[in-house]
Amino acid sequence: MIFTQVSKVNVHHDVIVPCRKGQLEHLQQFITIKEPDFNGEFATVQMVYGAEGNRIYLLGLGEEKDAVKVDEAFQKLSFNYKKYWKKPVQVITEGFTDTELQKVIIGLELSAYDMGAFKTKKEDVKALTFEMVSSKDVTSILKEAKAIGETINRIKTLVDAPANQKTPEFLGQWAEASAEQGHYKCTVLHQEELKVQGFGAVLAVGQGSANPPVVIVTEYMPKKGGTVDIGLVGKGITFDTGGLSIKPSTNLHYMKSDMGGAAVVLGVVELVAKLKLNVNIVGVVASAENAVDRNSYRPGDVIQSYSGKTIEIIDTDAEGRLVLADGLSYIIKEFQPKQVIDLAxxxxxxxxxxxxxxxGMFTNNSQMAQTLSKIGFDTNERVWQLPLFAEYESDLQSDIADLRNYSGKPVAGAITAAKFLEAFTDAHKAWVHLDIAGVSFGDSPYSKMKSASGYGVQLITNYIKQILDE
Incomplete structure (x- = not known):
């Protein structure tokens, strides 16, 4: 999509007129109807014709509480009506804050996302042009918001891609191409190098697959001195059968999405480089395919990890925490980041x-928790803190290894998974674990089946901006 700025309304072009609920006085300058059947309820649309035959879309923004969802309203409008737009569409932006205007652009950009990458018959889609009608200079906002929207669409494409295309090696190639274009560093550690360096947990998870595991390391380091401000670690399971603890067939096809955390890490590093933020950031993606084969690791096995700790395998479907354990140990040992966030x-x-x-958010760092919580509500990518009480550690005790990967209990599963990860953080004082299983992939008004949401890119990028200002 193309976004430009204009200072005046062109009456020959279609126009989007945003309206807050109960604040409709400004409509009379755009329409001739005195009392339109419209009250500004959130995401509602009333289309009328202007004096020159152009379409005027009255878009409801709802109440003040709906301000964090402005992007959703514009995404829905554009998705439903873009097939009618041939000429540039103008958007009235007076009265928007800079943050709201950014959300407008992001929402419009997200409406361009197309899931049909593998369809043989495709429509010839022309890039839409939107003209922001504003009396102040908003070009920098347009540029940044477009970059954010494009990046979210790119990681949605990754998450929605089928597993026969999206192997661990494919993720590595994606990251290398992104790094070359964005002028940052990318290193992909392949199977032999993983053996040399001791990524025992990653190798164990991936040993049953024909597609070998990789660990992807991306580095954007614009600041001198080499100190890493923030390290991100992502779970990159490109398909999860559950291993020998095999999952039921219902909805198994959706397990292509089990690399949602990896997609966020790859996307955030790419976006930080695009925006040229003055922050040293490292992203580590531990990627494997959890498959069933004669070489698959088994329940009851004891495996090594990068940290040196041994792990008794109780459930091979608790594999994400294993690859994350190696990723966390590696990033903390090799880069000593001031802060660490993992997503999975x-x-x-x-x-x-x-x-x-x-x-779900897990951390013992109250400042990070408070900041992420506030940003989550502001971006509508919410997090909610759950405990890391010491009492849960007993659920991971093993008789034959340093710890086991699954408690076997039907309660507190997310907490015991977080406690498992905590054991591989070397007691880092500024670590946060985000369990994004419920928000990364799900039902969508823009697809017939479950699909990627793009959750996490704005949350983490805005968090990085916040720590830059401190």
């Missing part, structure tokens, strides 16, 4: 706890 579609338990409205 880790447990069904977090969905039972929080549903599909928030990610």
């Amino acid at each position: 579609t880790l447990t069904g338990s977090v969905i039972q706890t929080l549903g599909y409205s928030a990610a």
Whole structure:
């Protein structure tokens, strides 16, 4: 999509006129109807014709509480009506804050996302042009918001891609191409190098697949001195059968999405480089395919990890925490980041706890928790803190290894998974684990089946901006 700025309304072009609920006085300058059948309810649309035959879309923004969802309203409008737009469409932006205007652009950009990458018959889609009608210079906002929207669409494409295309090696190639274009560093550690360096947990998870595992390391380091401000770690399970603890067939095809955390990490590093933020950031993606084969690791096995700790395998379907354990140990040992955040579609338990409205957040750092919580509500990518009490550690005790990967209990699954990860953080004082299983992938008004949401890119990028200002 193309976004430009103009200072005046062109009456020959279609126009989007945003309206807050109960604040409709400004409509009379755009329409001739004195009392339109419209009250500004959130995401409602009333289309009328102007004096020159152009379409005027009255778009409801709802009440003040709906301000964090402005992007959703514009995404829905554009998705439903873009097939009618041939000429540039103008958007009245007076009265928007800079943050709201950014959301407008992001929402419009997200409406361009197309899931049909593998369809043989495709429509010839022309890039839409939107003209922001504003009396102040908003070009920098347009540029940044477009970059954010494009990046979200790119990671949605990754998450929605089928597993026969999206192997661990494919993720590595994606990251390398992104790094070359964005002028940052990318290193992909392949199977032999993983053996040399001791990524025992990653190798164990991936040993049953024909597609070998990789660990992807991306580095954007514009500041001198080499100190890493923030390290991100993502779970990159490109398909999850459950291994020998095999999952039931119902909805198994959706397990292509089990690399949602990896997609966020790859997307955030790419976006930070695009925006040229003055922050040293490292992203680590531990990627494997959890498959069933004669070489698959088994329940009852004891495996090594990068940290040196041994792990008794109780359930091979608790594999995400294993690759994350190696990723966390590696990034903390090799880069010593000031702060560490890992993201993973880790447990069904977090969905039972929080549903599909928030990610589970686990940390002992109150400042990070408060900041992420506020940003989550501001971006509508919410997080909710759950405990890391010491009492849960007993659920991971093993008789024959340093710890086991699954408690076997039907309760507190997301918490015990987080406690497992905590054991591999070397008691880092500024670590946060985000379980995004309920928010990364799900039902959508823009697809017939479940699909990627793009959750996490704005949350983490805005968090990085916040720590830059401190």
